[in-house]
Amino acid sequence: MELLGYYNYWVFAIVLMVGFYAVIVRNNLIKKLLGLAIFQSAVFLMYITMDKVEGATAPIIQEGVTDQIYSNPLPQVLILTAIVVGVSTTALGLAMVVRIKEAYGSIEEDDIIAKDRKS
Amino acid sequence: MIIIFAVFLLTLLVITAIAIVRAENLFVAVMLMAIFSLLMAANFFILDAADVALTEAAIGAGVTTVIFLGALSLTAENEKKVELSRGVAMSIVTATTLLLIYATFEKPKLGDPEAPVHQHVAPWYLSETPKLIDIPNVVTAVLGSFRAYDTLGEVFVVFTACIGVLFLLSAKNPADKQSRRTPPESIGLRHHLIPKVVGRLLFPFIVLFGLYVQFHGEYGPGGGFQAGAIIATGIILFALLEGEKTALAAVPHSVMMAMVAGGALLYTMVGVVTMFMGGNFLDYSVLSSNPVFGQQMGIILIEAGVGITVCGALLAIFHAFAARENY
Amino acid sequence: MNPTEHLAALQVVVPFLAAPLIVLLKAKRLAWAATTLTSLLTFCIAIALTMGVLDGQNYQYFMGSWPAPYGIELKVDAFSAVVLLIITGASTSALIAGYHSLDKQIGAKRQPMFFAAWILALAGLAGIVVSADAFNIFVFMEISSLASYVLVAGGPDRRALPAVFKYLIFGTIGATFYLIGVGLIYMMTGTLNIEDMGVRIADVADQSPVLVAAGFITVGLALKAALFPLHIWLPNAYTFAPHIVTVFLAACATKVSLYVLFRFDFFVFQENLGGQQLHFTFFFLPLSVFAILIASAVALFERNLKRLLAWSSVAQIGYIVLGASLVSIAGLTASVLHVFNHAIAKGSLFLAVACLACHIKRLRLTDIAGCAKAMPWTMGAMVLAGLSLIGVPGTAGFISKWYLISAVLELGGATGVFLTAVIVLGSLMAVIYVWRIVEYAYFKPQGKKPAVSEAPFGILAITWIVAIGNLYFGINPELAVTLSESAASVLMGHNK
Incomplete structure (x- = not known):
């Protein structure tokens, strides 16, 4: 049970790096964006993990209850913002991929590089 | 009880992430991504972040998936299986993972009320x-x-x-010059x-x-x-x-x-x-x-x-x- | 309302107010005019802030009137003032110069969106600089990055698209690394305000999450600043962007990331983390030396004019980081001074490129052969700016190189001599690559190209004003030096 306190952080590290691996290694541009989305989601997990307090509840104050403890609201606010940033980046990236497909006829990185070499 | 459930969800999260990266059909990968987001939202809920869970479910599983599918219909469904510089990437990734896991051991534990x-x-x-x-x-x-x-x-x-x-x-579509057909309704x-x-x-x-x-x-x-x-x-x-x-x-x-x-x-x-x-x-x-x-x-x-x-x-x-x- | 109290906030609020309005401006040229006016207004605000800072004022602003670690604080000191001047000045002069060229490259229907993205890039960059809150910096970093992806993607060549996609991937990885670092520090200190972090981190400084955080923040920001060897996104993004966008981004985008990097390192890490000063030097000194030598060497053999200048930018980032990596007042002064002077030199060079591009389609060196006869004014400005880039006495570039060499010699011993040799060698390579441009333009016979003529008056006038800035700040360096010195003492003041 001792080590379970860190399990969330390990999952964060592994998921983060799975995403990162996809971004570097995969040749397909959409796969790269999927990797990027995983990469960003992992960071959300890290922030949300730190907001938890043992025995606490979501930070919505209940009237008349005095001895209730609440989890930390700040990381939640930050991650709300970060989720928005994530979807914005993804949408913009996908718009680029669509244009690349139209201009090059492919969304595979090596094809694109090869076509640029030729011209 | 809840902790076992949390561990189960987190493990599923890792498996889904790996599956997304491995899937060759991009349609499958996008659908798995939606599942990934829902699992993430469930995790957030367990961790007392109700607002974030709601957002992740609406944005990650809903909107992102729709945009991905929209882009897929304009591009390609299957991925060509080529991987670039696998060895280097693997070593960078492993090193960073180990570094991050090393950093966890002095982190405050999950749920520790004394954490800074x-x-x-x-x-x-x-x-x-x-x-x-x-x-x-x-x-x-x-x-x-x-x-x-x-x-x-x-x-x-x-x-x-x-x-x-x-x-x-x-922007104008370069492939579109010759055929100015009326779009099908x-x-x-x-x-x-x-x-x-x-x-x-x-x-x-x-x-x-x-x-x-x-x-x-x-x-x-x-x-x-x-x-x-x-x-x-x-x-x-x-x-x-x-x-x-x-x-x-x-x-x-x-x-x-x-x-x-x-x-x-x-x-x-x-x-x-x-x-x-x-x-x-x-x-x-x-x-x-x-x-x-x-x-x-x-x-x-x-x-x-x-x-x-x-x-x-x-x-x-x-x-x-x-x-x-x-x- | 007393506007002077709100200056720091207005720097961001004014472009934010303008952006939604610009999107709705459909009439021809109106979007351009509104953007240019807004940009000019932010430039005036930046000048007012700089004058206040020179008077010894420190601008502090609490958003929503909430006190510092609870709310978001804005802060403008000498270092921020220099960077703000560069951002708003570069944006304004690029926009004025872009009157013709942007209209030609961007279709009329798409212009409102393009200009809204421009003003958002400006707001984002200014927002990063004035903010004193680590997470707020991330948000504004994303605004400026997303907007600059849009700007670069406006390039007419299809190769702009893969270039900007790469820029997006690297930019997002950099920003996310920064976010991880900020999260780890927040976890250990419980605060997001940068100065507050500096105070509270002392107790936990030796713990592994903080060390890892320092690594993530440094690497993430170095990626965004295109520090060698993390620069691979830069040359193509600069080459295929619309020419006027290159003027804007080359002058300030990477420098803003360096600004955050220096602030974080000097405010939070240096005084607290044991041996951080040494780590900083050991990490950045070799990288900057490689950046200067390798990027300059690549520029020597580059055949495309814009990419040649882009590689030279990578080398110049090396000089800036070299100064900072010495962790001394003299080194930081040189570094900030070079941020300023390089912005002027590179800005005027890319403006001259935009002049050339008015009549010459492709910008390989062979394409500009013999163009000096037809475009004497354009090439004149380019030569002047080129001299400043090299660091010839009498130009702005000389001042910063001089300060850099004296800072390096302060080290004494073999390192001092070695680093001086590196700087001199880098400058010599700059002589060669600038000479190659001059050689093609002045001494090669013109090919069988259609006749070219001088660029329109408006863009030429702006190019010359900025080019003469190189001379002005070379002969009267007091203003820039005073600002840089007080910026350096602000940074080092946290490093007692």
């Missing part, structure tokens, strides 16, 4: 919100007032992404009975739920951002069912742009008004003679701005992808 995160700023928010703003949801208070400037930035991130997508997808799923019936039943409830989330954000989980996303999802569903043309007739392009610009403008103007009334930027206390009421008013106004911009932007992005198909 829970000492300095956070307790102040929890103890001062009832006095200064007097709304139950502390997350909304921090988002809408204490760190409202961040939220303003967030609105402009969405705004930028929206005009960026429209800018990119309004998209009829959506009108001929499929089950989606039609279920969708029509669901649509009003989705919009209603969105409005509830918008106006109930001060009391429970929710707020402008989630509401905007939910309403946009509802209208996107409508567009999928009835065809884009009908949806565009209901919410035309000019209305979407007015929403995107108007929401951002509303938010900024609230700040400017507070400046003119003698406060700092986004200091809502000056809006009314009773500072607490002023704060509440300010939060409701800016939440409305957030909701309008987000809803307009997501719709505009969806239609930009959908319209590209008909070129």
Whole structure:
């Protein structure tokens, strides 16, 4: 049970790096964006993990209850913002991929590089 | 009990992530991504982050998936199996993972109330919100007032992404020069009975739920951002069912742009008004003679701005992808 | 309302107010005019802030009137003032110069969106600089990055698209690394305000999350600043962007990331983390030396004019980081001074490129052969700016190189001599690559190209004003030096 306190952080590290691996290694541009989305989601997990307090509840104050403890609201606010940033980046990236497909006829990185070499 | 459930969910999360990277069919990968987001949302819920869970479910599993599918229909469904420089990447990735895991051992444990995160700023928010703003949801208070400037930035991130997508997808299509065919009219799923019936039943409830989330954000989980996303999802569903043309007739392009610009403008103007009334930027206390009421008013106004911009932007992005198909 | 109290906030609020309005401006040229006016207004605000800072004022602003670690604080000191001047100045002069060229490259229907993205890029960059809150910096970093992806993607060549996609991937990885670092520090200190972090981190400084955080923040920001060897996104993004966008981004985008990097390192890490000063030097000194030598060497053999200048930018980032990596007042002064002077030199060079591009389609060196006869004014400005880039006495570039060499010699011993040799060698390579441009333009016979003529007056006038700035700040360096010195003492003041 001792080590379970860190399990969330390990999952964060592994998921983060799975995403990162996809971004570097995969040749397909959409796969790269999927990797990027995983990469960003992992960071959300890290922030949300730190907001938890043992025995606490979501930070919505209940009237008349005095001895209730609440989890930390700040990381939640930050991650709300970060989720928005994530979807914005993804949408913009996908718009680029669509244009690349139209201009090059492919969304595979090596094809694109090869076509640029030729011209 | 809950901890076993959490461990189970987290393990599934890792498996799904790996499956996404390994899947060769991009359609499968995108669907797995939606599952990944839902698992993530469930995790957030276990960790007491109700607002974030709601957002992740609406955005990650809903909107992102739709945009991905829109892009897929314009590009390719299958991935060519080539991997670049695998060895180097593997070693970078492994090294970074080990570094991050090494860093965990001096981190405060999950749920430790003595952790520094829970000492300095956070307790102040929890103890001062009832006095200064007097709304139950502390997350909304921090988002809408204490760190409202961040939220303003967030609105402009969405705004930028929206005009960026429209800018990119309004360029002429080079492949389109020879054939100026009239686009086939998209009829959506009108001929499929089950989606039609279920969708029509669901649509009003989705919009209603969105409005509830918008106006109930001060009391429970929710707020402008989630509401905007939910309403946009509802209208996107409508567009999928009835065809884009009908949806565009209901919410035309000019209305979407007015929403995107108007929401951002509303938010900024609230700040400017507070400046003119003698406060700092986004200091809502000056809006009314009773500072607490002023704060509440300010939060409701800016939440409305957030909701309008987000809803307009997501719709505009969806239609930009959908319209590209008909070129 | 007393506007002077709100100056720091207005720097961001003014472009934010303008952006939604610009999107709705459909009439021809109106979007351009509104953007240019807004940009000019932010430039005036930056000048007012700089004058206030020179008077010894420190601007502090609490958003929503919430006190510092609870709300978001804005802060403008000498270092921020220099960077703000560069951002707003570069944006304004690029926009004025872009009157013709942007209209030609961007279709009329798409212009409102393009200009809204421009003003958002400006707002984002200014927002990063004025903010004193680590997470707020992330938000504004994303605004500026997303907007600049849009700007670069406006390039007419299809190769702009893969270039900007790469820019997006690297930019997002950099920003996310920064976010991880900020999260780890927040976890250990419970605060997001940068100065507050500096105070509270002392107790936990020796714990592994903080060390890892320092690594993530440094690498993430170095990626965004295109520090060698993390620069691979830069050359193509600069080459294929619309020419006027290159003027804007080359002058300030990477420098803003360096600004955050220096601020974080000097405010939060240096005084607290044991041996951080040494780590900083050991990490950045070799990288900057490689950046200067390798990027300059690549520029020697580059055949495309814009990419040649882009590689030279990578080398110049090396000089800036070299100064900072010495962790001394003299080194930081040189570093900040070079941020300023390089912005002027590179800005005027890319402006001259935009002049050339008015009549010459492709910008390979062979394409500009013999163009000096037809475009004497354009090439004159380019030569002047080139001299400043090299660091010839009498130009702005000389001042910063001089300060850099004296800072390096302060080290004494073999390292001092070695680093001086590196700087001299880098400058010599700059002589060669600038000479190659001059050689093609002045001494090669013109090919069988259609006749070219001088660029329109408007763009030429702006190019010359900025080019003469190189001379002005070379002969009267007091203003820039005073600002840089006080910026350096602000940074080092946290490093007692």
